[in-house]
Amino acid sequence: MRVVVIGAGMAGLTAARLIGAGGHDVTVLDKGRRPGGRMATRQLDGGASADHGAQFFTVRTEEFAAVVAGWLADGTVREWCRGFSSDDGHPRFAAAHGMAELAARMCVGLDVRASVHVDSVRSAGRRWMVSWPATPRGPGGAIEADIVVLTPPIPQSAALVAGVVALPEWNYEPMISLLVALDDRPAVSHPGGIQFDDDPTWSWIGDNVAKGVSALPAVTLHTRADVAVARWDEDDEVLREDLLLAAAPWLGAAKIIDVHMHRWRYATPVGSHPARCLSKADGRLVFAGDAFGGPRIEGAFLSGRAAAAAVLHAGETS
Numbered sequence: 001m002r003v004v005v006i007g008a009g010m011a012g013l014t015a016a017r018l019i020g021a022g023g024h025d026v027t028v029l030d031k032g033r034r035p036g037g038r039m040a041t042r043q044l045d046g047g048a049s050a051d052h053g054a055q056f057f058t059v060r061t062e063e064f065a066a067v068v069a070g071w072l073a074d075g076t077v078r079e080w081c082r083g084f085s086s087d088d089g090h091p092r093f094a095a096a097h098g099m100a101e102l103a104a105r106m107c108v109g110l111d112v113r114a115s116v117h118v119d120s121v122r123s124a125g126r127r128w129m130v131s132w133p134a135t136p137r138g139p140g141g142a143i144e145a146d147i148v149v150l151t152p153p154i155p156q157s158a159a160l161v162a163g164v165v166a167l168p169e170w171n172y173e174p175m176i177s178l179l180v181a182l183d184d185r186p187a188v189s190h191p192g193g194i195q196f197d198d199d200p201t202w203s204w205i206g207d208n209v210a211k212g213v214s215a216l217p218a219v220t221l222h223t224r225a226d227v228a229v230a231r232w233d234e235d236d237e238v239l240r241e242d243l244l245l246a247a248a249p250w251l252g253a254a255k256i257i258d259v260h261m262h263r264w265r266y267a268t269p270v271g272s273h274p275a276r277c278l279s280k281a282d283g284r285l286v287f288a289g290d291a292f293g294g295p296r297i298e299g300a301f302l303s304g305r306a307a308a309a310a311v312l313h314a315g316e317t318s
């Protein structure tokens with residue numbers, strides 16, 4: 001069977017690995033320059049790196065624990081700490097060289113094509129035609145598939161299959177992240193992360209050196225969702241300067257070397273769909289992602305795993 005997976009985040013890569021291991025021919029398409037989706041790492045001017053989407057992950061299920069054990073054994077992942085304000089005994093894991101490297105490791109042995117922005121999935125007899133237009137980053141094209149697994153956030157997947165099948169409406173909270181490279185370590189105490197409950201601007205700040213992702217000082221700050229909603233359309237320059245002011249207490253006396261701001265439109269799904277994936281069109285379209293498995297990396301993994309099981313089952317019964 002020929003399977004196309006749209007999205008090279010945790011859900012799509014998990015699904016693709018398992019479908020490929022089941023003996024099927026899999027291609028993964030992603031619109032990003034690098035795989036990873038919301039598992040993203042950016043290089044900043046001056047040489048520092050910073051995770052700008054997901055910061056760490058937890059493990060609550062045996063299925064995910066088994067995979068994480070392999071990543072720990074080969075050094076892709078390390079335990080960062082067991083809580084930020086106090087030790088609660090539950091490990092927080094970080095990708096040793098940044099979240100994007102974890103995604104890159106999951107791509108090994110897979111046919112993953114980056115900078116491919118799919119714009120439609122259309123029926124072609126009993127198969128699907130998945131197509132994308134030419135962009136400055138690459139030529140247009142199309143692939144036929146027996147089954148398509150779609151892992152973008154639900155509104156983005158819904159747009160790709162509009163008029164073919166309908167998906168439930170789903171809300172996501174946005175988030176704005178600020179990455180700041182510094183000439184000295186920030187004022188973020190051990191273990192190097194703060195999850196804020198009552199700060200007026202921030203939900204998170206992380207020290208990428210303490211996490212082990214950067215050799216040079218760099219912090220990642222995430223706004224609260226309500227702040228992202230209220231300030232979404234503001235001019236970049238104005239917003240960046242305002243956010244830098246709000247970040248000042250944690251930057252200490254360090255000099256700023258570089259700043260990068262990113263708006264995450266679909267940062268966190270609100271609630272989880274009751275199923276871990278959704279099969280439509282007689283099981284030939286499968287929808288997955290963190291809206292199905294839970295709003296975190298482990299949730300995306302569980303959803304990708306469920307999508308692969310659905311595809312393998314469809315392959316056995318077709």
Ligand SMILES: Cc1cc2nc3c(=O)[nH]c(=O)nc-3n(C[C@H](O)[C@H](O)[C@H](O)COP(=O)(O)OP(=O)(O)OC[C@H]3O[C@@H](n4cnc5c(N)ncnc54)[C@H](O)[C@@H]3O)c2cc1C
Nearest residue numbers: 007009010011031037038054055118152289290296297300
């Ligand atoms: C700022 C932020 C902080 C977070 N912090 C944490 C954290 O600390 N711990 C945690 O566990 N989780 C965290 N999360 C959530 C976690 O990142 C996600 O739950 C998880 O990565 C989602 O994986 P996914 O595969 O479902 O989706 P995604 O990672 O979004 O993957 C979907 C992929 O689809 C691709 N795509 C979309 N449309 C198209 C198209 N038309 N054509 C081709 N490709 C397309 C996208 O480029 C993307 O790569 C955070 C998220 C954000 C944004």
